[in-house]
Amino acid sequence: MVPLIQVLLAVLQFAQWVVLIHVIMSWLVNFQVLNLRQPFVSQIWYALSRTLEPVYSRIRRVVSIPGGIDFSPIIVLFAIYAAQQFLLYYSRFA
Numbered sequence: 001m002v003p004l005i006q007v008l009l010a011v012l013q014f015a016q017w018v019v020l021i022h023v024i025m026s027w028l029v030n031f032q033v034l035n036l037r038q039p040f041v042s043q044i045w046y047a048l049s050r051t052l053e054p055v056y057s058r059i060r061r062v063v064s065i066p067g068g069i070d071f072s073p074i075i076v077l078f079a080i081y082a083a084q085q086f087l088l089y090y091s092r093f094a
Contacts, residue, residue, distance in 0.1 A: 005091045009084060016080045022048040023073050052076075 025045055028034040036042045052073075059072040 002091060005087050009087055012080050012084050012087070016077060018048065019052065019073055019076050019080070022052055 025034065025048065029036060029045065034041050034045075036045060055076055056070075056072040059075050060070070063071060063075065065071070
């Protein structure tokens with residue numbers, strides 16, 4: 001049971017990094033540090049957006065966006081953290 005929990009924790013850690021990279025890239029694109037006309041940057045951006053948009057859209061349906069600020073990445077990061085803590089707590093008893 002412990003190897004399965006370790007694999008799930010690694011997947012959650014990877015998901016956490018993907019969300020963080022997407023958030024940082026969105027800042028860099030909005031501040032025009034990164035240009036979406038560059039093929040490599042646009043491929044990474046659109047791949048991350050297509051991967052994370054289904055998750056973000058489900059959260060946006062539930063949580064209203066006050067003042068145009070998108071809190072869905074923060075909520076996803078909190079959910080990932082909660083899942084990690086749950087698995088770590090459960091691994092103590094397995």
